[in-house]
Structure formats: structure tokens, C-alpha cells
Amino acid sequence: MRVGIRQKIVCVLVMLALAGCQDLDRPDGLRLAVNSWPGYGYFAVAGERGLLNEPGTPVLEIVETSSLSDSVRAFKRGQVDMLGGTLAELAAINQFGNRAASAVLVLNRSVGADMIVASDDITRLDQLAGKRLALEPVSANVLVLAAALAESGLQLNQLELLPLPQGEMPAAMTKGRVDAAITYPPISIELEALAGFSRLFDTGQAPDAVIDLLIVADDVINQHPQELASIIRAHDEALRWGKNNPAEVNKLLSKHTGLSVEELVKLSDSIEMLTLDSQAAFWQPTGPLHRLLPVAGRIVQQLNTRAAEGIGIPSQVLNNRFIPNSEAP
Amino acid sequence: MIKKRLLPTSLARRFNFLMVLFSMLGVVLVAILSYYEHVIEARAEARSIAVDRSLTIVDAMETGASRESISRFIFSVAAQPSVESIALVDAGGRVVLASRRSWQNADVSALSDVIDKQWLAKQAGEDMSVYWDEPNVQAVVIAPIEPVNPASSVIRDLQGGRLLFALDARPHIASARKEAWFDAFWASGVLVVMMLLVSRALHRQVAWPLEKLYQRTRSPDDQALASDPAPTGQVRELKALGDAISELAKARLAVGVEKQRLEDIADSIPGAVYEYRHYPDGDDEFLYFSGGIQQLVDLDAETAHAWDFARIGANVWSRILPEDRENLEQATQAANYPEPGEWQAEYRVQISDGIRWIWGHAMPVADDQPGQLFRGVMLDITDRKELEQRLQQAATHDPLTGALNRAGIEPHLESSLAGARRRNHPMSIVLIDIDYFKNVNDTFGHGVGDSVLIQLVEMFKRRLRKADSLARWGGEEFLILLPDTDAKGAFQLAEALRKAIEQATFKHQQPLTISLGIATANAGDSLKSLVRRADDNLYAAKHGGRNQVMGLIEKPESLES
Secondary structure: OOOOHHHHHHHHHHHHHHHHOOOOOOOOEEEEEEOOOHHHOHHHHHHHOOHHHOOOOOEEEEEEOOOHHHHHHHHHOOOOOEEEEEHHHHHHHHHHOOOOEEEEEEEEEEOOOOEEEEEOOOOOHHHHOOOEEEEOOOOHHHHHHHHHHHHHOOOHHHOEEEEOOHHHHHHHHHOOOOOEEEEOOOHHHHHHHOOOEEEEEEHHHOOOOOEEEEEEEHHHHHHOHHHHHHHHHHHHHHHHHHHHOHHHHHHHHHHHHOOOHHHHHHHHOOEEEOOHHHOHHHHOOOOHHHHHHHHHHHHHHHHHHOOOOOOOOOHHHEOOOOOOOOOOO | OHHHHHOOOOHHHHHHHHHHHHHHHHHHHHHHHHHHHHHHHHHHHHHHHHHHHHHHHHHHHHHOOOHHHHHHHHHHHHOOOOEEEEEEEOOOOEEEEEOOHHHOOOEHHHHHHOOOHHHHHOOOOOOOEEEEEOOOOEEEEEEEOOOOOOOOHHHHHOOOOEEEEEEEOHHHHHHHHHHHHHHHHHHHHHHHHHHHHHHHHHHHHHHHHHHHHHHHHHOOOHHHHHHOOOOOOOOHHHHHHHHHHHHHHHHHHHHHHHHHHHHHHHHHOOOEEEEEEEOOOOOEEEEEEOOOHHHHOOOOHHHHHOOOHHHHHHHHHHHEOHHHHHHHHHHHHHHHOOOOOOEEEEEEEEEOOEEEEEEEEEEEEOOOOOOEEEEEEEEEOHHHHHHHHHHHHHHHEOOOOOOEEHHHHHHHHHHHHHHHHHHOOOEEEEEEEEOOHHHHHHHHHHHHHHHHHHHHHHHHHHHOOOOOEEEEOOOOEEEEEEEOOOHHHHHHHHHHHHHHHHHOOOOOOOOOOEEEEEEEOOOOOOHHHHHHHHHHHHHHHHHOOOOOEEOOOOOOHHHHO
């Protein structure tokens, strides 16, 4: 049978079109932004332990940042697919970013690790009134502040807030630019070590105020749920191994956080790492996540826009699909 | 050689084959060019980005207020997806600041899982250098740290150290490959489509009409070729070619008709016409035979219709009787030397039911080919030959007895006498007369007389040798020529004949005798004198009482003397 020239041309064009339609969205790996907070360090531990090399687990590239705000910025710029952060970062991303994200895992709860360090002349929280308080505008500091405000009865407008990156806080304190700072390790350790400064308030007094989360872009959750689940499993395995091998895990954490082993040991009392089977309570509709999210959202919005009243954050940003034994919200 | 074997001989197929071949080559070439163009561009881009980022970091080192701010800046830059590593290394090889905390305060070799050792070991030159690491697909920048007036003391401590920057170029290269493929596919697609269109146009306008012309020229039917216009399309050259082929076919048709007419004429003559070429070295060949040759020499149909004239010529030659071949060769020789001339010969050929006489005649024809061309005719002359033989028989033989007559034997006598003289051999004749034969005719009638004569001749012949000749010399007179026979031998033979007749019984049941006169040739004898002497001896025998032989008294040795 003679095939006409038109059919031939159409065939060639169709073949070319099909050849051109390759899957351009397929990622080579996922990128995670973490600052030096030890609670985020177990992804690096999972990597060191080879837990991320299992078949089906995507390459996880850990991008180290200086601070949570740098992690958020990297996420907003599309440089990373996920980050370690708190409800404050989750709220900030969803309120002011152009890229939606959800929390999929509770990494740890800070018990006393986040704190307010103040000059020795301030001994009570209410003495902060009229003082200059340094804090990172978008970070757990916000949550510590919220808890502290609740504890002392102070109002937000009674304080002079000075947004400052964590790394610059020690210098600002010693030079007298601020009277107090909301901080967390390792900077908190540095600050407490400075003469004339001591801890005024910590999250031990408000244990659920600072919860660290794995925050993932919604498009990654929707397009690569299996890859994400395998990363979460690897992280959980790293946690379990770490619990049984505290000395070794501290060595690895030290390498990736820049903290010494001694510092990590000291910190370990105030950081409670949460495995998968201890997640469910957090994700309850009445649990801390759902309770704190709206508060955090409001504070973040107020801080960023100076608005009197913030708008709420939809509860869908708490995505429990990767949490075993968790009820659907 | 290979090319010749691979290429189809049909123009259309060869055309398609070459189109496909060139298209494939074009596609491969486009793909390769596109690939290298994009990949080289991507490498250059990656190097350029690496240099750009490194310069930014160098500037930041100059202006960064504190270790923390510079570290933060490094982390920010490193957060960009393609930045693999940034490390500020002091003069002693210790990493002071880096994009990973695990590298900080470690030896530069800690970066070896990201940057190849050869780059880690390399010291910074005076200026920033950028290297391409092919195995790791990286652009590596090594820049000297020479701050002029840094804001931070950390950077001052780094004086004399180096900045190590590695950019992961895999996304660039992968993207370049995708673009290359995309471009290659589209460019190839356009190429293939254009090739197809060109191929189609050329196939329609050239290859197909040429194919049709080819098929038409392969057809043996000149009539159709000359009358139908060739389907050559609109191409001027092809139309001219088609017309030329039609004209050629017309001319060929006319030549064919004329040839057929000439062949019909040639075939219609009784016999055959032929062309023959004789070469100086004695070789020869037949170039043509008309159709009549089949019937003339009784060729089998297969040979005749093979139109292989050399084969027909060989067949004709094989049928010529061996005793005639020499004559033919002599005639051929005579016709070619010294100058070409008329050739003719009569010869016999063996056909299935006997012998056929052929008269061949040819005339030389001048042409520019080697050898001498002859054109001639072969005619069947068997009837004429038979007539000639009958006439010859009638002129030289006695119609009653079949023996030679006087005219018939006289040449034998002449030649025999001449031969005897030449070779000095004896030669004799015997003249015989039947005694009282008139009485037989008168008594028993001429019918019986004729029978007696016939019986007598039969009896003579039985007793003669092969070389001897017998003739009826007169009414009841016979002459016997005895070559190589002296008088004594002649007498003995004559006496034997006489006795045989004397003892024989004839049809009329009466005894019959003969008288015989012998003459043996002498030197100086003429035919006449010899016959007269024999006649004299016969007369003497008659006169001496008949039924006797006379002539021995002669002295035959006189011939020898």
C-alpha cells in the first residue's frame, strides 16, 4: 500500500511532538533548608547513616542557613522545597509568600531551649515594659514572646521591639543596644555565657509554645508524596538510632550544627525529639498545633504589618497525611 | 565498490535511498551540532555564573561587618540550587567559613566529597581562575583572598588564603541537552519534511516520468512507443527526451519494416542468400543467411531459428560431402587471391533423404571491416545436375546394352593410349564381332537379337577387370579396352571370352560364336592405327574361319622398344 506524503509528514510531526514532550518536572532530588538548630539535625544524621540511600528515597540535599528567616527566604525564593521551622514560619510563609506550604511532621518540642535572656537588672517579665527587646521577627521568638506576654500580662505595644538576626544578638547585647533578646541555642548559650546577662524566661514555663515542624511546599506534597514519606521514615529511623546511640549521634550533630558535643549534651535536656509514634496527639484538632496556629498567625501578621488585628491561617496548612494513627482534621 | 553494490539501479529507488541516507545524515549532523552548541554554551554559562557568584562573595568579604554576617551571606549564596560549595580557606589550608558547618574549622580536604582533590590542592594564582571538572560536571573557581581594607578581622586573618567555589553544572548541562534534543528534533523534523517535499516533487517531476520512459523503451513494441505521447509531465528537458524517444521509435519502426521487407524478399528466392567474410589468416565466418537456408540444406528448426549464423555456417559446412570440400576451398582461394573476385562452385550436401546439389555464387563487397566480405546466393541445382547426367549417359552409352558407345569409349581410348605412351606401359584393345548374327535377327527376330546382345554384354562384363572398358563399337561389333595389358594377356582374355561364349546358351537356344581381333599399342600408334590393326586381325579371324582370336602374331615388345 502506498502511504501518502501527508500521512508521512503527519507521522513525522507527531513523532517529533511526542519526543519533545518529555517530563520536565521530574526532580532529581528534594532540597531542605535547615539552620543550625539541633532539632533539625537528624536529617543530616539520616544522610550520614545512609538511611536516605534506600531505593525510592530521593536525593535529599540539605541546604544550611544562618537562621530560620534565611530558611524562609530560601523557601520563598524557590531555592528549597522544604524547611525546618515553627508555626511562626508556617504562618509567615502562608500569609506573605507566594508559595503555599504545609507542616507534615513535628520534629521536636523545645523545653527551655528557647528563652528570653536579659540584663541582670531585669529579673521579672513585667520589668520588660519600656525596654528594648531583640528578636527575629519571623521565628520561634515570636512564639516565646507570645507565651511570655501571656505569662506576664504585658501588652505587645508596651515593648520596644528590635528585629535582629540571632547571630548579631550577642554583639548588640554587649554594646548595650538592646536590654533583652529572645534567643535559642547556640546563640542562647553564647548570650548566657556573657557577663551581666541571664535567663529571664524559657519555654519550660510554656512547654508547647515552641514546636519545630517540617514544612513542605504543597506542590511537593501533592506531586511527590511517596518520596516525602520515605524521607520522613528515614528521619524517624535516625531518631530511633540516635536515642540508642546518644554519643555517636551527638558527634554527627556536632559536625552539622557547629555546636560542640558538650553543648549538645547540655541542650538535649531542653529539646524533646518526637518520633512518628508520638506525633498523633499533636495533630489532634484540639492539640497544640491547631490551638497555637491562629495565635502565631496573628502575632506574625501584627509584627509584619503593624495591623491591629491579624487574619486567621487555614487549618489545612497542618497536613497529617504522613502521620500514623492520626484522625483526619 | 560498496557504494555501487548498495545503490539500487532504478533511478526512483536510488533517489529514495539517497534521500533517506542524506536525511539520516542530516538528522545526525543536526543533532551533533545542536548538542555541542548547547552543551558548550551551558559550560560557558556555568563558568560565568561561578565567576559571578565568586566575585560577589569576594566583594562581600570586603564589606562584611562580622564573621556572622559573612557566614550568613555565604549560606544565602549556597542556598541557590546549583551552588555546591563555598569555602574560605586560610593560608594554612584550614577552612574558616563554608557553606556547610561540618567543613568549618576543618582541613580543606574535608571538602573532598564535593570538590575533586586536584582543585583542593591547587593554590590560588594572582587572579581568579575558573576550571571545568568534567567527571563531576562542575565549574570550580579558585580565587585569591587579598582584601584591601576588610571590615571584619576574620577576613584579615584569611589574607593569603583562597576562596573555593564549586558550581554544580549538571542542571545546566541537563537543560542544555534537553534543549539540544528539542532543537535537534525540530530542526530534523523540518529537514525531513523539506526532504520529503523535495523528494516528492523530484519523484513526481523527474523520477516517475523517467521510470515511465524507461519502461516504454524496454517495451519491444515500437508501434506503441512511436504513436503514444510519453507521459513526461511539464519538465522541458523530459518532454524533449520523450519526443526524441518517440522519433527514435518511429525511425526504428521504419527500419524494422524495411528490414522485414528485405528479409521477405531474401526468403522468397529459391535458395538462400548469405553474407560471408574471409580473413587473411584463413579464418572465415558467416554473417547472414536468409531463411531459405533451412529448406536448402535441410536444417533442423532449432538451428535455423537460433539466428546464430556461425552455427548455421558450421552446420552447412558439415553437410558438404568431403570429396567436394577441396573444390570449395580451391574456389575460395581463387576468389580471394591475388585480388578479390567472383566466387562460384557446385557442391553436394547430405540431406536426410539423399544428396542435394548446390550452386554457390558470391561477389566481393568492399567495406571498412577487416577481411573480405562476400554476398552471394546458394541455389538448388539438383534437377539440372540429374538432367546433365542423363544427357551424358545418352551421349556416351548404348541405350540397348548400357555399354559405352563409340563416342563414349573414344576418350578412354585416347587417354589410355596417351597414358601407355607416357608411362611406357603395354595397352591392348580387342575388337569383337558376333559370327552370323544377321541370321539370328533374320531367324528369331530383332527382339531376340537384342536380348542376345544384352546377354552377351553381361557375359563380357563379368569377365572383365575393373580397369577394362567395354563399348558397342558397331551393330554387332564390340571393343574392349585393356589398359596395362600386353598382347599375351590380351590374347588370354580374348580366348577366355571366345570360349565362354562358345559354351554359353542364349535365349534363341542356338550356339553362338564370336571372332576377336587383338591389337596392342605400338610406339607411334594413333587410335586410328591401333583400331585399324585390331580390325585387320578381326577380319583375319573372320576370314580364317571365325570363332577364333587373331592378333598374337603381333610383336608387342615393339612398344617397349
